[in-house]
Amino acid sequence: MEDLSFRHPVRARASGARQSAIVGVVASGNLEVLVERVLPDAECAVDIKTAAVGFGEVWSAVIGDFVERYSPGGLRFSINDGGARPDTVSLRLAQAVRLIAENGQ
Amino acid sequence: MLDEIFASLFPDGHEVRRDKGVILGSATLRSGGRMLVLGVADRTALGVDEAIRLSGHVLDSIGRDSGPILVLVDSDSQRMSKRDELLGLNEFLAHLAKVLIHADTNGRPTIGLLYGHSAAGALLATGLATRVLVGLPGAEPAVMDLPSMAKVTKLSMEALQEKAKSTPVFAPGLSNLAQMGAVHMTWSNAASLADQLEALLANMPAARDQRDALGKERGGRLKAAEIAERVRDLALQAR
Amino acid sequence: MTAPLKDVTPAERARSTSFYEASARTRLELLLDAGSLIEFIGPEQREVSPHLKIFDLPEQFDDGIVVGHGRLDGSLVFVAAQEGRFMGGAFGEVHGAKLTGLLRAAREIGTIPVLILFDTGGVRLQEANAGELAIAEIMRAVMEARSAGVKVIGLIGGRSGCYGGGGLIAGCCSALAVSEPGRIAVSGPEVIETNRGVEEFDSRDRALVWRTMGGKHRRLLGAADVFADDNVQDFREAALELLGLVGPFGLDRLKAEQERLAGRLRSFGACGDAVDIWTAEGIADSQAVPELPADQFIALANRIGRTSRDAR
Secondary structure, eight states, X not given: OEEEEEEEEOSSBOOOOOSEEEEEOOSTTOEEEEEEEOXXXXXXXXXXXXXXXXXXXXXXXXXXXXXXXXXXXXXXXXXXXXXXXXXXXXXXXXXXXXXXXXXXX | OHHXXXXXXOTTOEEEEEETTEEXXXXXXXXXXXXXXXXXXXXXXXXXXXXXXXXXXXXXXXXTBOSOEEEEEEEEEEOOOHHHHHTTHHHHHHHHHHHHHHHHHTTOOEEEEEOSEEOHHHHHHTGGGSSEEEEOTTOEEOSSOHHHHHHHHTOOHHHHHHHHXXXXXXXXSHHHHHHHTSSOEEOOSSSOHHHHHHHHHHTOOOSSOOHHHHHHHTTSOSSHHXXXXXXXXXXXXXX | OOSOGGGSOHHHHHHTSOTTTSOHHHHHHHXXXXXXXXXXXXXXXXXXXXXXXXXXXXXXXXXXXXXEEEEETTEEEEEEXXXXXXXXXXXXXXXXXXHHHHHHHHHHHOSSOEEEEEOBXXXXXXXXXXXXXXXXXXXXXXXXXXHTTOOEEEEEOOTTOBOTXXXXXHXXXXXXXXXXXXXXXXXXXXXXXXXXXXXXXXXXXXXXXXXXXXXXXXXXXTSSSEEEOSSHHHHHXXXXXXXXXXXXXXXXXXXXXXXXXXXXXXXXXXXXXXXXXXXXXXXXXXXXXXGOOHHHHHHHHHHHOOOOTTOO
16 A cells, blocks of 8 residues: 655635535545545645555646646545546546535535 | 263253254253253354254244253354255344344343354354353364465465464454454363353343453454444434 | 436436446435435544555445435435445444444334345455454344344345345345345355355356346245345335335244245255246246346246245
8 A cells, every 4th residue: 555645735715515525436446535625725635545556646647637627725635546547536536526516514 | 072061061961962963952050950052063064954953943942941042163164055045044044143142132141152163154143143152272263264365365374374463353263253352251171161151151241242342352353342332322313 | 427417306316326336325325315314424534444454455434334314205214335346345343333333223212224235245354353243243233123123124236245244134134125136145156166166156157146146036035025126216115115014023033934944945955956946936937037027027026925024
């Protein structure tokens, strides 16, 4: 297992009212993303525990691209990864942002 | 070995027969009362045919007799066969466990005595369905055997044995199950089993399942009791 | 998901969602009244398994099970749903303790039923002793809850089936609903083959697996009382139906179960294959059972009429 951590300044607060949401499952080639609205509006954090060791640069690129596209201000993402491909990671992150943007708890 | 165990457990006599790996009968306690006796012997696999006889023995006794129930265990795993699964082995094993649990919570306290091997579904339906599970020195329970575990985890036997030194959570053995809270106590072979049985019967714990608390106290299962208690508290607020 | 969601009723969405394919959370969201699920010790609490790190394996924030309460047609129910894709839905220490705690509360309250959405290969190997003991505790908690008047309903239709100790817990439930892919057994096909050889059981023969352990055979045997088609709405309706059918538990149930199971051994104990059992049940074209669509199969099963009602 390898732990990775990314912090990014963000332009704008993520929309929606939910405090947390979870998508995905920890399985081979898959991952879960827990997103929580716990940070100041101009910050975003992504903490990753991954079974695939040595892919820090790939993660850095995927997360950088995600933050640029979605502006997830105020959100902390916690990821348990079973060795997902970058496109799967991007998909789950986008799903997580969409889910926490819904109204609800 | 079983004959010696019976001689030491029931010096005042017993009527216990062994047939195709199944133990059925009853015995006289030193206190004068009777004890229903059943179990699996000779490392026999527990299949549908064995399970139905054992559950029937307990059900026949309910309403007719009183007194505690002893479940002796030296079994293989559940019987692994097409026929047993075809006929619904899960129902037969569950039924045996249910009958034992029902008896225990309705005035017929149950004691399991692990004197040999046992594993997986067979242990769930017998020893682990009793109120107090006792181990005899030399008993070798193995929820999962290490070779199978090595195959699934793709780790070497050496690596698994090394890991087993630091935790009781996965490796076979009586002491590991005791640390988890599954085996309540281990009796001594040096003393009379009848004395140890009488001492236990005189001081039976309450029927409430306290194995998670026992596992925590012994340092083998640190999370189970706390998690169960937290969920229970939250759920009670749902009313 | 191409259709705009707001035009679809929850029932329609549940009807069009495969129970087999859905995640544990999606199953619960669609099974219960919309928006009613409240989870206990949710993923944000991060109560992960303390044992997987020994094996350098990834954890899941809910340890592979969702427990909580919600409403079913307006009535309060406790629910537990296993995630069959995480470690095969297997029982570990935390995973099992969440269900144990839920059942203990249900026993104390006595009137709120429990729905268990099984999806499990049995004991989690990496924490085998803790998992085995968790299953023993759950079995006892199920029986104590039932003795206190609680209805405990098992719903089985997930990708990991209901194997090992999961099959024993299912056997303790008040009633079961099962779909065709929802297999119920103790030893899995691979386990039997590994221990006894391919002559005993060929685990790659999927048709053999389905007809020996699958939902249709379990329904025809009377091990499950309701057969559900593989969608969440069907399981919701099955749960409601079973909650209406289940009566109080007592010694008479165990005596009846003894008779039911002994009778099964007398009638079918010499059968070599599920097809032989179905033929012995009086099904003329028993070879065709695996191919029957759900509605025709349900009609057939009802005609055969084997149930475990009042006998489990």
